[in-house]
Amino acid sequence: MTALPEWLTDNRDTAALTDMLSPASSRSLETLAAESRAITLRRFGRTMTLYAPLYLSNYCSSGCAYCGFASDRKTPRHRLEPDEIRRELTAMKKLGISDILLLTGERTAAADFDYLRKCVEIAAQEMQKVSVEAFPMSVNEYRALADCGCTGITIYQETYNHERYETLHRWGPKKDFIDRLETPARALEGGIKSVGLGVLLGLSDPVEDALSLYRHVRHLGRTYWRAGMSVSFPRLRPQTGGYEPPFPVDDHLLARIIFAFRIALPDTELVLSTRESATFRDGMAGLGITRMSVESKTTVGGYSVSESKNSREKKDEGQFEISDSRTAREFCAALRNQNIEPVFKNWEPSYNGPSSSISHEIQTIRPTTPIAPEMQSNKPSSLLTPETETCH
Numbered sequence: 001m002t003a004l005p006e007w008l009t010d011n012r013d014t015a016a017l018t019d020m021l022s023p024a025s026s027r028s029l030e031t032l033a034a035e036s037r038a039i040t041l042r043r044f045g046r047t048m049t050l051y052a053p054l055y056l057s058n059y060c061s062s063g064c065a066y067c068g069f070a071s072d073r074k075t076p077r078h079r080l081e082p083d084e085i086r087r088e089l090t091a092m093k094k095l096g097i098s099d100i101l102l103l104t105g106e107r108t109a110a111a112d113f114d115y116l117r118k119c120v121e122i123a124a125q126e127m128q129k130v131s132v133e134a135f136p137m138s139v140n141e142y143r144a145l146a147d148c149g150c151t152g153i154t155i156y157q158e159t160y161n162h163e164r165y166e167t168l169h170r171w172g173p174k175k176d177f178i179d180r181l182e183t184p185a186r187a188l189e190g191g192i193k194s195v196g197l198g199v200l201l202g203l204s205d206p207v208e209d210a211l212s213l214y215r216h217v218r219h220l221g222r223t224y225w226r227a228g229m230s231v232s233f234p235r236l237r238p239q240t241g242g243y244e245p246p247f248p249v250d251d252h253l254l255a256r257i258i259f260a261f262r263i264a265l266p267d268t269e270l271v272l273s274t275r276e277s278a279t280f281r282d283g284m285a286g287l288g289i290t291r292m293s294v295e296s297k298t299t300v301g302g303y304s305v306s307e308s309k310n311s312r313e314k315k316d317e318g319q320f321e322i323s324d325s326r327t328a329r330e331f332c333a334a335l336r337n338q339n340i341e342p343v344f345k346n347w348e349p350s351y352n353g354p355s356s357s358i359s360h361e362i363q364t365i366r367p368t369t370p371i372a373p374e375m376q377s378n379k380p381s382s383l384l385t386p387e388t389e390t391c392h
């Protein structure tokens with residue numbers, strides 16, 4: 001096996017975070033919450049950026065033990081065709097959504113790179129911001145996606161514990177731990193502007209995984225200091241296959257992780273999806289989280305289903321069950337009740353520009369020299385763009 005990278009076990013700057021993550025920390029949850037809230041307000045204001053996922057396909061060649069789309073599940077398999085994608089986008093736009101995350105499983109003949117690129121092209125014609133959560137790709141493939149209008153990718157390591165990773169990823173391309181670890185860097189090298197990292201909480205020791213996730217963000221930030229960076233904290237949800245999390249994470253620990261990350265990474269976008277309950281999401285809004293999904297469907301398509309006579313949603317299983325099932329309108333109202341402005345658009349497609357590699361520019365400026373801490377901020381897109389649009 002290829003050796004693990006040194007940064008993965010580099011403890012030089014993790015002492016403060018380690019202390020904050022420990023339930024035995026000298027800093028109480030309330031103290032961390034107050035500090036996290038103040039930083040969030042100072043860096044992001046009273047706003048919440050909203051996006052929605054669109055599952056393009058549930059074909060998959062991998063066998064992740066915790067996933068309803070693993071290739072041994074009996075779930076019916078589909079992929080959206082171009083006219084179906086356009087219908088979904090139209091339905092999503094009616095909800096106010098203009099920031100979209102396109103998802104597929106691991107690379108298959110039915111949903112390969114060419115299919116994904118075509119989907120990005122279609123979505124970029126309709127949406128202000130298009131990101132992708134799919135299989136790991138080469139630098140050239142990421143460059144091609146960027147040229148079609150993709151500005152972000154999400155790629156969770158799931159767990160940074162190599163032994164647990166080996167057990168959980170039973171077969172398929174996703175078994176390659178190192179390849180997945182290196183994927184965000186390849187995306188940035190290819191001109192993708194922002195990467196979303198995360199661990200699937202419940203699979204392994206959550207504190208150890210959180211520390212490794214932090215090291216990954218810092219490692220990328222040192223090399224790709226102009227890149228946008230976001231971090232997600234998905235907790236394992238019930239799914240076809242019935243995998244039970246061996247390391248369950250309760251609300252208190254998840255809150256502690258969120259606050260600690262906000263304090264340790266003040267400019268990084270922190271994301272919370274509809275996996276979490278309405279109560280927990282409302283509680284975290286304004287306290288550290290700055291980006292949330294809204295009115296999500298985890299089936300292939302699903303947004304235009306109410307308009308379709310041949311609805312297949314009822315017999316399809318999603319990748320996992322969501323918890324917060326409020327409509328976009330209801331969710332926006334809940335945010336406003338907390339004096340937080342929901343933001344559906346904070347990105348102008350004209351900002352996308354050519355897919356010049358971020359690191360190429362960097363290497364010209366600063367080949368190997370470490371940068372000063374004050375220059376290591378990972379500015380979220382909301383701070384880079386002048387235009388915002390909110391739902392009404």
Ligand code: SF4
Pocket residue numbers: 060061062063064067068069070071104105106174
């Ligand atoms: S997590 Fe992704 S790669 Fe793994 S089985 Fe599910 S869809 Fe496939």
